[in-house]
Amino acid sequence: MKKIPFKFFLSILAVFSLTLPAAVVLAEDTPPPLAEMWLITPKQGQELEFRKALAEHMKFRSEHSDPRAWQTYTPMLGDNLNQFAIRFCCFNWADQDSYEAWGAGAEEIHAHFQEHVAPLADHWEHYFESMDWPNSHWVDAANGYKYFAVTEFHLMPGSGPDFDAARDKMSQIAINQGWANNHHPWIWASVIGGPATESIIIPHENFASFDRSDEDFASFLSRNLGSEAAAELMKQFSSASGSTSYQIWEYHEDLSMSTDN
DSSP states (O other): OOOOOHHHHHHHHHHOSOSOOHHHHTOSSOOOOEEEEEEEEEOTTOHHHHHHHHHHHHHHHHHTTOSSOOEEEEEOSSSOOOOEEEEEEEEOHHHHHHHHHHHHTOHHHHHHHHHHTGGGEEEEEEEEEEEEEEEEEOOOOTTOOOEEEEEEEEEOTTOHHHHHHHHHHHHHHHHHTTOOSTTOOEEEEEESSSSOEEEEEEEESSGGGGOOOSOOHHHHHHHHHOHHHHHHHHHHHHHTEEEEEEEEEEEEGGGSOOTTO
């Protein structure tokens, strides 16, 4: 059975502050901070069968009133493309107790999964994630987001406080000084457990939106702080991470449950 690098899971988890209902992301109250994710790798040569089975299983869950609208994503870059990330956001820890209680009585859903999906799966993993809403800015797209660019920052040992301080300061400047608008949505996220990693997620409606010609964030920061102060803040931020990685995730509506469910 193929072992997937842990940082790959971090990228998967990070991207999934995605496709949130407008009522959640635009509410005045802070949304719940948690997300749950299952990562499934199909057996070699059975990817198409797995995809069909997963689509049918999602329909089955909807028909049997699963209270969580699970969403599915796949990676677009690198050599670990045979992955299906199935994820739900957002909830509190107490909500997880309620969902576990519901699941204990949903025998028909478990049986359907075991019969149709599980035999086609080679490997799966389970994770929780926490979103940093106070330092994030999310805007619900008119036509929904299709792609999600994720940059991971793999922190140096003991550098968490420096990274957090720099991230918080840059984020609050962005939120309060005009960077945060309909064209600049983002979310900060982190995995609960595992190596210290922070991620920022930038959503896109299409590939054309990757080619943004407006002011970049470094220029914005320099304009608001002055070049020297901005450079010092960026140095503090970058020095805290030993390495970074980048992935683009694609949302699959046909493999997901309706958020109106």
